[in-house]
Amino acid sequence: MNLHITNETSRLKAVVLGTAESIGPIPTLEEAYDPKSKEHIKAGTYPKEEDMVKEMEAVAEVLKKYKVEVFRPKLIKDYNQIFTRDIAFVIDDKFIKSNILPDRDQEIEAIDHVLNKIDPEKIITLPEAAHIEGGDVMPLGDYIFVGTYKGKDYKDFITARTNRQAVEALEKIFPEKKVVSFSLKKSNEIAKDNALHLDCCFQPVGKDKAIIYKGGFLIEEEYEWLVNFFGKENVYEITRDEMYNMNSNIFSISEDVVISEKGFTRLNTWLRAQGITVEEVPYAEIAKQEGLLRCSTLPLIRE
Template sequence: MMKLQVTNETGRLRAVVLGIANQNGPAPKADEAYDPKSLEHILAGTYPAESDMVFEISAFHDVLERYGVKVYRPELIPDLNQIFSRDIGFVVDHFFIKANILPDRAEEWRAIEHIVKQVAPNDFVEAPAEVHIEGGDVILWNEYLFVGTYQGDDYSALNTARTNIKGVQFLKEMFPHKIVKEFDLIKSMTNPRENALHLDCCFQPVGRNKAIIYPGGFRNPMDYLYLHKLFGRENIFTITTDEMYEMYSNIFSISEDIVVTERRFDRLNYWLRDQAIHVEEVPYHEIGKQEGLLRCSTLPLFRD
């Protein structure tokens, strides 16, 4: 049986599921877009080419293998976008939780079933149907479990609202020993600069005690102040609206001291190095056109 362990975002990574972009299918039509950034590029004719996305994920894969990480890959299902493995499941402590994702994306689960079958039955959890939750909205930080949600009355009308309050309650009941804190996120179907698709699109811990945060991603300013107090002003890298749009907070930690980022993130990469964190830069700009980046592409299975 596969051993699972994830308690935070920066423990030394040992095993991970990394998405694939091969045979990704044609560019979607405008009415098939799941998020406003993809829609923007579909309409502009700049939606990423498959060859570019394959190249970018290969660069990420090479970095992970160079650090001795065991990398699992989904089975190839032709004409299916299988890049963002973070959404379809996630590990908390030693439990693998199957996410309830958008119905149109349900087939992505079939592509990782060969991996999930290696998980002990007692460690596998499937949320009830009324519980909506995706891995991008779940951030682990030791005794804290941060959960992005959307509490607006129009939840059911927004494809960009991925985790409901029942998902938050589900995690509170499953992990009563943790401090489960929900964050009400801004959502938009049309403006990617006013849409925090998941919590990791506007917040992520990094290193030992630091965080990358976009204050404008939270509908309730008190949520940002909660994080500001928890991490401390001196430990926070505050990103702008444009940097949120470029997915600055969606980097990926291999350990407390090693982070994989997009090579164009000059301001962030300089700050990370100034914090004595080693930065592995990869090209990921094209994949970012789908409102997902490095963290979105990964499903960690084991961290020290």
């Protein structure tokens, strides 16, 4: 397999889509990785496996409609394998394994059948000190945008997933690209104040547009840099509640086709006004775990 990912929106050819099957029992509060999951565990509204399976199958159907080759992880019993974006990411022709939360290291083994199709020299394991997850990484041509948290209290945040060492590692692997990092707001307890990954508060869409939530960025100048990069007229600003519901976490099949949650009425109207076809799917149950469509897909090849 010849990997090829240079941006977020070129025509998708091959992807790993997670699975919600055999997800296991509802986690305890201590086992939860993010404040939104904790919220739903406390409220008794944590999503049911059968509902999440239906939501993911709706995405699989859309991908099939657009003739995308879809790989799924091998099932691990009683194990959450929905968010494949966390475990790895592709930039150019390189497959980079994430260094993620230690409890989740079986997830990469479950896509061995995909890794076996890739030239081993193109598979990169980062240094142990470089913590990173794919939701924080966005290739954009000559740029790589990376969400991070650089505070001295990094270790205190289970929601801080990508550190300074990972940014430096990407700079070494891709010396010809400009790696631009953005410090994100983190909260272990308040989901509306937590940008778990960069794609929870920002995502490019279409040819030259972007979805942004200003409050997800710790440093206003970094947010302003992004707005200037795209041009204010090309930026769609979402609210705190829309960020909480994961409006920036849609998924592009191409510059003119996206998969979006059917409840994102305001966003979907704006996307259509930009000439983008919106394939609506139900994904509100999966959103309860602080991840959505981009989080549950790992693109391998775009045109």
